[in-house]
Amino acid sequence: MARKLKGNALIAQSGGPTMVINETLVGAVLEGKQHPEIKGFYGSLHGIQGILNEEFIDLKRETPKSLEAVGRTPSSALGTVRKKPTESDCKKIFGILLKYNVRYFFYIGGNDSAEATHIINEEAKTVGYEFRCFHIPKTIDNDLLENDHTPGYGSAAKFVACAVMGDNLDNRALPGVKIDIVMGRHAGFLTAASALARRYPDDGPHLIYLPERPFSVQQFISDIERVYKKLGRCVVAASEGLADADGAAIATKFINEKDAYGNIQLSGTGALGDLLAQQVKANTSITRVRADTFGYLQRSFPALISDVDAREARKVGTIAVQQAISGDVDGSIAIRRKPGKAYQIAYERVPLQSVAKATKAMPANFINKAGNDVTQAFIDYAAPIVGELPPIGRLKGVKVAKIR
């Protein structure tokens, strides 16, 4: 049996918050408490910024009850940061880990965080420092390589599906064109989840536009006109990351042309939705056209968490610590789906680099030919991750004969 490595553990959260990222934190801390070789279990405040500033809290001082409450709470309880560390940051970070006798390092985040974890780990190898270094996946974008899906996606997808479900009912009651802008700059998984909102054949979203396909305003307008002619209404789900055939973001393109806003970011603004609505008004005879941008609610809304997502998010934290304790290993914990009809997953340790480099987009078989909807293959993929959605009732609506 291998000698157990003794020392402190440090965990941090990175990038955009999710609804279940604290489940991962809690899973890791509760598991860590089981292993005497982990002496202190520290949490860094605001990701690597907290490491650089040596701002740590003592997670062993948290009660199980408080940890469980934090687990159920959305958004990063340790705080997070949008900082991609430089090579020299990583060296500095490693120096601080040495100083605090950190032998176990866990970084919860997306591919940039995996890259940072990898660089820090290489630094440890170079100097021959015995070290267990793990990346733990999270991202609502669902774009990590090696993973069937990522913790955080299921809950965000549930929010989007519920939101579009309600919006479809609203649009059915008060007809018009409604455009909903969904997060996801390069990957369309979250926008695609809007398709789960459908219950009846005429339910929206009637059109879904993903960043994986070049966006043409002309097709968009003619798609809407076709649906509107048939149903007298149209609900559209569109990704914030829509780009034209040259890869130029639609939002930016319109803004540059109009010079209305000056510098503006894609998220945290209603610009794209408003501009698409303007295009529909300007190019069709449809008068009632509205747009909503779901914004940050998609990643931080409480009380609507996918049970499957919460369970898996907890588990990746637990398993990362178990793996780290098990011997001289490092890596990232990936979620794999087992073949077969029933939804079953397995957790697998994969090399840090394998999730650090690129990201993934929606596979071609998830997108319809016209590039304005998803396929049944996507629905089958996403439904078990999102879990049950609220039941929707509809009147039979037997017409009363008109009196002449």
Place this chain on the structure above:
Amino acid sequence: MARKLKGNALIAQSGGPTMVINETLVGAVLEGKQHPEIKGFYGSLHGIQGILNEEFIDLKRETPKSLEAVGRTPSSALGTVRKKPTESDCKKIFGILLKYNVRYFFYIGGNDSAEATHIINEEAKTVGYEFRCFHIPKTIDNDLLENDHTPGYGSAAKFVACAVMGDNLDNRALPGVKIDIVMGRHAGFLTAASALARRYPDDGPHLIYLPERPFSVQQFISDIERVYKKLGRCVVAASEGLADADGAAIATKFINEKDAYGNIQLSGTGALGDLLAQQVKANTSITRVRADTFGYLQRSFPALISDVDAREARKVGTIAVQQAISGDVDGSIAIRRKPGKAYQIAYERVPLQSVAKATKAMPANFINKAGNDVTQAFIDYAAPIVGELPPIGRLKGVKVAKIR
């Protein structure tokens, strides 16, 4: 005992949908089925538009199971309309009610719907047609006279409180200024409900701006700077209906100045949030400033309904029919709160005109002196209507001593 009036009943839904407006419909239909004097129970499709077009469905053909499912479903199941009928529309409507032997008329809506109901009722009186004519309250704006609160408000308020609760956590994890735009053109009740999101002393919303107080960009900027200096972050809830001291809508004002959008409506656009965010960026040194506009989700989101609101919405439908059956009466069903510590309400029949004329705004004792927050009196008022909110956990966060 008075002779029971025999004939058909007609019910319709009007104005903006709510999450519980179908509870009212279902309450009325289930009660109506108990009374043999109501022969047919018809539903008009899309409010008075459906009456003018004689587009009715037979609600007695709906099964109890289907009705219960519809009750739990947000948005107007009969369809709705944003049409304020003219005097001549009302006369035409009355003619159609005569033709279909409608003796019981129920119109679920806000103050404009009460006004329409009143005019139709007067028409019946003029010609001596025996008629039971009822308005049933609904509005997420919570601005109906005579009512302590209105069905639909509690659920929309619950959504807003949850959304801001999540957004506060997001902003705490990734600090900056976040502005959330909430529905409510003239009444601030819904924006005010964001205050229910607070759990810890430093929780947002840190500032709340209501249409009841003139909005000053200068005060807004200095309020934000003060909060940001203290907490390093700031969450703002602002009403879509913010107006300056002259009553000019802020959204419109900026748009006119900038001429960026052309004609644009207040709801279904992210304009106000984006423009307020621009003001913060332009007038402070704060770099991370974001805005979200909650949009239509506030009135149609499924799976987050206030139990109290759903129960009361069902009950006003039931009581309207019971009242109509009871004798030669008409009116609107108002919700009154009984004095005392425990939350208790009573339903009271009030004259149609009494809810038809004006609307109400937030009373002065619900708004703080500075005009940038609500008072405890508002919290005490709103909390029982909204009901329980999701629990939020926070780490104790015992600091690890820095190593020198």
